[in-house]
Amino acid sequence: MVTIKDLARIANVSPTTVSNVLHGHTNKVSKKTQREVQKAIAETQYVPNMGGRLLARHGSRIIGVIMTYARRTEMMATRSPFYSEIIGSLESAIRGNGYFMMLYTSGGVAESLGLAKTWDVEGLIVLGSTPEDAEEFFNEVTVPVVFIDTYGENVPNVGIDDQGAMRGLVNRLIAFGHQRIAFLTDSSILVGVDLARYQGYRDALEHHGIEAREEDLIRISFRDSVRSAELDDLVAEHFRGYTVLCYSSDLYATDAMSHLIRQGVSIPGDVSVTGFDGNILAQISTPQLMTVAQKVEDKGRVSVETLMDQIHEGEKHLTRIELPTQLIEGKSVAKLR
Missing domain, CATH: 1.10.260.40 (lambda repressor-like DNA-binding domains)
Structure with missing residues (x-):
């Protein structure tokens, strides 16, 4: 050996x-x-020892799950309820198919490719890739691959219509009488899911003849202490005239609501807040967050089913699946008319 x-x-x-x-x-x-x-x-x-032992039973029976997360040195990816829920869903579906899950948090495509080429896996599920990285990864690896929430025409993906769903949410805000709506994200460069959601936000504004100004895109820090200070500045500036803070995720939306309420800000009396995902934080927030809900459990299950089809057929496919979403109005947005 x-x-x-x-x-x-x-x-x-x-x-x-x-x-x-x-x-x-x-x-x-x-x-x-x-x-x-x-x-x-x-x-x-x-072949690593574990894989060698399992290969004796007709294949490694291992599915690799790679989370591309460049900020792993600053914060854990699994801190987000979205990632925690989807990892649990993937593990359950993989185990239900008689396979084992191997999870790794990668800092980028080069590292992910290194893992893919050395792990003895029968298939891979990848979260968090840019379109360019995903296409490079898909073309380089030989085993079946399914991506989750990845934009790119030439990769198999299971996701949602982020752009259309955010467009629907902002249309609803405008129907409530809101004209000054800020879009907040922690992405320094908009790409993938955040880009699609921002495009949906712009679509809605432009459809109603509202100018989508560059300064209305507010980039927030992923570091808690910095983000809190940024919020304090917004409060001091009377939210710069915005009546809605439209966050690209529930994690940051509910974090903002909690911080603002501690500072004596009334939601939605002083400012309205929205999110995106419909996770447990949105469900238990007070007031209940207005958000777009997606079924993360279904996303994990369908991803595994799609991968298993490829494994059983012995070839890669460019299957792209779009799952439904639902607008949850909640109580965090004021009706101005």
Whole structure:
């Protein structure tokens, strides 16, 4: 049986370097060294011990779930109820199909590709990729892959109509009499889901003849202390005349409501707040948050079903599935007319 020490000897590197490449910890490993290690892995047909034991039962029975999350050094991805819920849904569906789930949080496409090429998995589910990274990943890996909430024409994806759903929410705000609506997101560069939701926001404003100004897109910090200070500044500025703070996720919307209420701000008396996702935070918030609800459990289940179809057929597909959403009006938005 080939060991990590054998790979190190063949590649002329240390066992630690081999281990780093195997586990995707390649920040301090040169591209040349990575290629040498990958070459040794391919030549020896190295398989990790766990995979080797499971292969004796006709395939590894492992589904890899990769969460691309560049901020993992600052905050845990699973802090978000959305990610916690979808991971639970994926694990349940994978186990229900007689497979095992292997979860990894990746910092980017290069690391994800390294993992995909060294893990002995029968299929992969990827969350959080940009369209460009997703297409590169899909073209490079040989096993079936399904993406979740990933925009890109040439990748298989299970998601929702983020743009249409946000358009519907903002249309409702305008029907309530709101004209000054801010869109808040923690994305420094809008891409993927946040971009689609912002486009839906703009669509609604423009349809009603309301100018979508650049300053109405407010970029907030993902760091709690900084974000709280940003909110305090908004309060001091009387919310810059905005009557609605339209957040791109429930996590930040409910966090904002909690902070504002502690500062003596009335919601929706002083300002209205909306979110997107319909997770547990929105359901238990006081007042109940106006949001777009999606069935995250269904998203995980359908993703696994789609992947299993590919595994059983032995080939990759470009299946794209769009699940329904529902507007929840809640009590966090004032009716101005």
